[in-house]
Amino acid sequence: MTLTEFIAALDALGADGPARIAAATDLDSWTEVRNALIGRQSGRLTELMGALGALPKEDRREAGQRANTVKVALEAALEARRAELAAAEAAGGRALDLTMPARDRWYGAVHPVSRVIDEVVEIFRELGFAIALGPEAEHAWYNFGALNFPPDHPAMDLHDTLYVGDEQVLRTHTSPVQVRTLQQYPPPIRILAPGNVYRSDPFDPSHAPMFAQIEGLVVDEGVSFADLKATLSHFARRFFGASTRTRFRPSYFPFTEPSAEMDVQCGVCAGSGCSVCKHSGWVEILGSGMVHPAVLEAAGLDSERYTGWAFGMGPARTAISRHGIPDIRILYDSDVRFLDQFAR
Ligand code: PHE
Numbered sequence: 001m002t003l004t005e006f007i008a009a010l011d012a013l014g015a016d017g018p019a020r021i022a023a024a025t026d027l028d029s030w031t032e033v034r035n036a037l038i039g040r041q042s043g044r045l046t047e048l049m050g051a052l053g054a055l056p057k058e059d060r061r062e063a064g065q066r067a068n069t070v071k072v073a074l075e076a077a078l079e080a081r082r083a084e085l086a087a088a089e090a091a092g093g094r095a096l097d098l099t100m101p102a103r104d105r106w107y108g109a110v111h112p113v114s115r116v117i118d119e120v121v122e123i124f125r126e127l128g129f130a131i132a133l134g135p136e137a138e139h140a141w142y143n144f145g146a147l148n149f150p151p152d153h154p155a156m157d158l159h160d161t162l163y164v165g166d167e168q169v170l171r172t173h174t175s176p177v178q179v180r181t182l183q184q185y186p187p188p189i190r191i192l193a194p195g196n197v198y199r200s201d202p203f204d205p206s207h208a209p210m211f212a213q214i215e216g217l218v219v220d221e222g223v224s225f226a227d228l229k230a231t232l233s234h235f236a237r238r239f240f241g242a243s244t245r246t247r248f249r250p251s252y253f254p255f256t257e258p259s260a261e262m263d264v265q266c267g268v269c270a271g272s273g274c275s276v277c278k279h280s281g282w283v284e285i286l287g288s289g290m291v292h293p294a295v296l297e298a299a300g301l302d303s304e305r306y307t308g309w310a311f312g313m314g315p316a317r318t319a320i321s322r323h324g325i326p327d328i329r330i331l332y333d334s335d336v337r338f339l340d341q342f343a344r
Pocket of ligand 1: 256288311313
């Protein structure tokens with residue numbers, strides 16, 4: 001063998017060795033690879049070392065040094081791979097497969113309606129409102145009678161309200177929580193009551209048989225319509241943005257007098273008119289009014305001494321106008337293609 005042939009054989013081993021070492025997938029195959037490369041009996045490097053003596057005397061020194069360099073490199077690569085395989089074996093028997101694609105992370109999302117509720121609650125919490133809750137299966141007296149609905153009011157019809165018993169309904173609004181709170185706590189009262197309500201409506205693009213509402217109630221001595229207007233205008237600017245315009249329109253509810261609906265300028269078209277605001281430039285956000293004296297009296301309060309105001313809003317409506325959602329049913333479909341859009 002000539003020096004050139006010897007070096008070529010060493011280079012081949014030096015090039016080929018690391019790939020063979022990396023290909024060992026467990027400690028058994030690692031041992032085979034090590035024996036084939038540097039084993040005392042039949043290792044390729046051992047063979048080459050044995051051939052050193054057959055080289056011309058003046059070439060042996062260089063050949064020996066080169067062989068040693070390859071040996072050191074192979075030993076280092078073998079030891080590194082052995083440590084990896086031993087660690088993997090200790091961790092459950094599988095070698096690390098660095099070619100495996102990383103797993104996709106799944107981000108959770110807060111539902112757009114829950115997000116509206118959370119934000120509304122936060123804004124009123126800053127103003128000192130507490131949270132109050134009431135039952136969804138409610139006595140008809142709390143849902144209607146105590147709220148000054150006349151006995152023949154059409155809302156009480158089987159056609160509009162889901163009855164679960166003679167006197168028991170699925171609440172059609174969160175206003176019964178007003179009465180329950182007034183019975184339970186003395187004024188001053190400032191509460192927010194989020195929760196689900198039910199109506200015997202068809203499930204169509206603008207109606208759902210169950211949806212969320214957020215009720216607000218303030219009762220104390222000397223509370224006026226100015227408090228209502230200032231608080232709700234502040235809320236609109238905090239929720240929709242500092243430059244948001246609002247307007248109050250006269251309205252009617254049996255349990256408030258006077259009553260008003262609050263509109264905000266449409267956020268989608270900035271008031272110029274679009275399909276979300278039905279080309280009016282305004283979106284209705286909530287119903288409100290001064291608590292009717294009959295409601296205070298029904299809850300056992302002196303309506304000469306106390307006054308109050310209340311509001312009720314539908315967070316689904318707000319989410320719809322905020323995101324320009326074309327069909328309310330999408331909110332309740334649990335379709336991850338829709339919900340994923342809200343993941344952060
Ligand atoms: N309860 C009314 C509704 O469901 C909303 C409302 C609440 C209006 C409080 C005035 C005061 O439409």
